Amino acid sequence: MMKSLLCAVAALSLTATVHAAPAIGDPAPAFSAVDTAGKTRTLSEFKGKTVVLEWTNDGCPYVKKHYGAGNMQKLQQDAAKGGAVWLSIISSAPGKQGYVTAAGANELTRTRGAAPAAVLLDPKGDVGRAYEAQTTPHMYVIDKDGVLRYMGAIDDKPTTDAATIHGARNYVREALTAIASGQKIAETATDPYGCSVKY
Amino acid sequence: MRFVSALLALLMVVVASAQAADLATTPRVEARLVAEVTGVPAAGGTISLALHQKMQEGWHTYWINPGESGEPTTLAWTLPEGFAASAIKWPYPERIPFGDLANYGYSNEVLLRVEIAVPEGLKPGSTITFKTEANWLVCKDVCIPESATLDLTLPVVDGAPPKNDAWKETFAAARAKEPKKESQPVIFTEFAATDKDVTLYFPALTAHVATGTQEPHTPKDFGKGAQFFPYTKGLIKASAPQVAVPVEKGFTITVPAGWRLRDAERRKETEAIEGVLVMRAIDTAVGEPDRVEAYEVSLSRGEVPAATPQIAAADLPLLQAILFAVLGGLILNLMPCVFPILSMKALALVQAGHAERPWADGLAYMLGVMATFAALGGALLWLRAMGEDVGWGFQLQSPLSVAALAYVLTLVGLNLSGVFNVGGSVQGMGQGLAQRGGLIGTFFTGVLAVIVAAPCTAPFMGAAMGYAFTQPSAITIAVFLALGFGLALPWVVVTLSPALVRLLPRPGAWMERFKQFLAFPMYAAVVWLVWVVSQQVTPEGLFRVMLGLVLLALAAWAFGVAQSRAARSERILLSGFVFLASLGASIALIALPFAPRTADGQPAAVDAAIPAEPYTAARLAALRAEGKPVFVNLTAAWCVSCLYNERVALSSNITAEAFKASGTIYLIGDWTNRNPEISALLKQHGREGVPLYLYYAPGASEPRILPQILNESLMLEVLGVSR
Numbered sequence: 066m067m068k069s070l071l072c073a074v075a076a077l078s079l080t081a082t083v084h085a086a087p088a089i090g091d092p093a094p095a096f097s098a099v100d101t102a103g104k105t106r107t108l109s110e111f112k113g114k115t116v117v118l119e120w121t122n123d124g125c126p127y128v129k130k131h132y133g134a135g136n137m138q139k140l141q142q143d144a145a146k147g148g149a150v151w152l153s154i155i156s157s158a159p160g161k162q163g164y165v166t167a168a169g170a171n172e173l174t175r176t177r178g179a180a181p182a183a184v185l186l187d188p189k190g191d192v193g194r195a196y197e198a199q200t201t202p203h204m205y206v207i208d209k210d211g212v213l214r215y216m217g218a219i220d221d222k223p224t225t226d227a228a229t230i231h232g233a234r235n236y237v238r239e240a241l242t243a244i245a246s247g248q249k250i251a252e253t254a255t256d257p258y259g260c261s262v263k264y
Numbered sequence: 265m266r267f268v269s270a271l272l273a274l275l276m277v278v279v280a281s282a283q284a285a286d287l288a289t290t291p292r293v294e295a296r297l298v299a300e301v302t303g304v305p306a307a308g309g310t311i312s313l314a315l316h317q318k319m320q321e322g323w324h325t326y327w328i329n330p331g332e333s334g335e336p337t338t339l340a341w342t343l344p345e346g347f348a349a350s351a352i353k354w355p356y357p358e359r360i361p362f363g364d365l366a367n368y369g370y371s372n373e374v375l376l377r378v379e380i381a382v383p384e385g386l387k388p389g390s391t392i393t394f395k396t397e398a399n400w401l402v403c404k405d406v407c408i409p410e411s412a413t414l415d416l417t418l419p420v421v422d423g424a425p426p427k428n429d430a431w432k433e434t435f436a437a438a439r440a441k442e443p444k445k446e447s448q449p450v451i452f453t454e455f456a457a458t459d460k461d462v463t464l465y466f467p468a469l470t471a472h473v474a475t476g477t478q479e480p481h482t483p484k485d486f487g488k489g490a491q492f493f494p495y496t497k498g499l500i501k502a503s504a505p506q507v508a509v510p511v512e513k514g515f516t517i518t519v520p521a522g523w524r525l526r527d528a529e530r531r532k533e534t535e536a537i538e539g540v541l542v543m544r545a546i547d548t549a550v551g552e553p554d555r556v557e558a559y560e561v562s563l564s565r566g567e568v569p570a571a572t573p574q575i576a577a578a579d580l581p582l583l584q585a586i587l588f589a590v591l592g593g594l595i596l597n598l599m600p601c602v603f604p605i606l607s608m609k610a611l612a613l614v615q616a617g618h619a620e621r622p623w624a625d626g627l628a629y630m631l632g633v634m635a636t637f638a639a640l641g642g643a644l645l646w647l648r649a650m651g652e653d654v655g656w657g658f659q660l661q662s663p664l665s666v667a668a669l670a671y672v673l674t675l676v677g678l679n680l681s682g683v684f685n686v687g688g689s690v691q692g693m694g695q696g697l698a699q700r701g702g703l704i705g706t707f708f709t710g711v712l713a714v715i716v717a718a719p720c721t722a723p724f725m726g727a728a729m730g731y732a733f734t735q736p737s738a739i740t741i742a743v744f745l746a747l748g749f750g751l752a753l754p755w756v757v758v759t760l761s762p763a764l765v766r767l768l769p770r771p772g773a774w775m776e777r778f779k780q781f782l783a784f785p786m787y788a789a790v791v792w793l794v795w796v797v798s799q800q801v802t803p804e805g806l807f808r809v810m811l812g813l814v815l816l817a818l819a820a821w822a823f824g825v826a827q828s829r830a831a832r833s834e835r836i837l838l839s840g841f842v843f844l845a846s847l848g849a850s851i852a853l854i855a856l857p858f859a860p861r862t863a864d865g866q867p868a869a870v871d872a873a874i875p876a877e878p879y880t881a882a883r884l885a886a887l888r889a890e891g892k893p894v895f896v897n898l899t900a901a902w903c904v905s906c907l908y909n910e911r912v913a914l915s916s917n918i919t920a921e922a923f924k925a926s927g928t929i930y931l932i933g934d935w936t937n938r939n940p941e942i943s944a945l946l947k948q949h950g951r952e953g954v955p956l957y958l959y960y961a962p963g964a965s966e967p968r969i970l971p972q973i974l975n976e977s978l979m980l981e982v983l984g985v986s987r
Contacts (some may be wrong), residue, residue: 086520086523086526088526088527089527124406125406125407126401126407158363162405190364194364199332199333199365200332216523217523223335224335224409225335225401225409226409253527254523254524254527254530256498256523257333258333258335260333260407261332261333261334261363261365261403264364264365
């Protein structure tokens, strides 16, 4: 009786694992979200590939800066060329600014000429909260072993001024290059900048 | 020629003023470049200019550290030769929550002051034009980057320039909001950081907040709403509520670490945390504006005292704790949980009372009770030593043990109903009870009494148990033994006193009826336990438990039949039957799918008439920071005392009205399943189990701990509502 009781207590304590904040060098938080094609995507299905997560909101001026100048699209294309999987994630809650339906998100991808592998819809904000995504854009790079290698800003120019893109230090590009060539990533975490995620 | 250049200069001034370029208006912000004085001193010195932003309702701009998103306002000056502008003298910000996130910034209006160094030898009568390019981000649910090029022309004057009447008050207010810089090293502040939390320690603030009042404030007075705003992003989680916890000297604020401090390398590099500490006095009268003081502080790395609040129960002297435990045990006899067992006990007593040595029976019972209490205490200690965070009632936080208890009570009920007998052949009921189990049976009645008593916590018990676990193991066990002593005491007293024994009715045929009747409280208890299980497991699990009950009853019936049949073959067959059925029942239990209900955060135990929210430490801290009165009810589905209180005192319309009238927020912590946050709150108040009722008056640093048995008038008094 006592033994089975203790087993039960132990089992319960195992199920009650506390949600841990994402940390560089740790396994990236697992997630499961539906993409704009209605397909459920998980982090584990991309094991063996580098994954880039991009939190986005089409109405945000910081996002507009990078899409308006073609900077984000270029990065997406280059990432794909390098074999990385690019997932754009929309965590705006229904009724909040930036919330879009699957069709709306596809339309955005088309009109912006964006090239993500998939756009994930996260209206409940579960994926966003697991990653503690704060801003749009907020970028994460996960290596082929599922380990979080970079989190933070897209570059070192926290403004809405598109003129700053030229000559900016793009942390995501740096991280992807370093991972591809097996080098150490210079900046593994930075302050994200942008509009707040509209949970 | 001279005339022409003068004309040209004049013309330029006119053009500038025609543009009215000291003001820029967007649909969200009215931005104006303003000066504190009406002229520039010819002899040089320092004057203040500022960008004044007046925001539309709901819009805000940002502080130097914007928090979890956003961007601070910037000013790029174009000044005549010899002039220089300082950085913005930021007034302390407000915390602006947005969904899950929080920003540091300003709503309504803000004056961003800048000090301009004026060179010597200016010509009185001439004019100076100050020009700045202002960039800011203004957000509501959307963010708009805005910018304006503003300029302001002031005449050069002899002597000290007079103040600008239109703006001097706004400047004064903004200056008052600039954090005080401490030149003397009086505020020794320190921080300690792990990869999870940062603790900020402000030990010497007592002396400093004393300015302006007669009596020095204690840190507690200023603890309310104490908020630390770091200058650097990513050091702490900006959206986490901050609560000042008084320690022996000064106070601490513990907040989740931001990414910068979660990273081991960067944490090591962080030598200091700089920012602004904003404190609000709590001793202001109603209607009086909050007295706020803000300090610029630099926290260096160091040792901070553990922010463990005083454990109230630890102040109990040992003797008093033991006395409380005995009293608690005594009162436990009056609690509904033990009632079915006590009825059985009463029956046994009638029997034993007329036996030769009634006192032996009483002692066996007491031994059973005390041994079980000691075992439970030992198990608790052991689990804690293993790092488990458990408290009284832990044995019921596992659906497995609740279900097992339901099984045991079912068997007891079936036994009372006469489906089967314990201990061999059936004899005349008259001799049955005394002979059958004998002293061992009585011992196990004691064990059973303790097991079913778990859902009830009696007054005095909470404090005693809370005390027990702050003490060495021997004392913990002693307190548990004292509880058992108290629970068993009335029965021992009866059996020890021949006079009382003589008062008992004589055994007879009525006892059989009474025994059969007693099966029903048992079945009722089983129904209740199954209900508890239903709060803990999925519907499939519930199905298994109930199926197990049926199998168990089948086994008991087969066992009973076997007992009454002589034929050997039949016995073997029935034994197999018993075996298979009980095996089925055990499998049903063991494969119980767990579905801890804490995950969905819905309090399961209460169907409150009062709108309630689930308890979390963060929510409580946030409500307290807002200065709202809060009532916290820590409860569990298996806690009978809790359910009683909820029925009697917490679900009446009168109480509901009182909650509404007083604006008190009702938080329910459901401990039916294990929940570390609730365990922590219990421990903080020296408790090891539910119920615990806490009332946090607005601004109070400590809650009022209410008794474990509530009633309506007490609730009205607590909520400050008169009938």
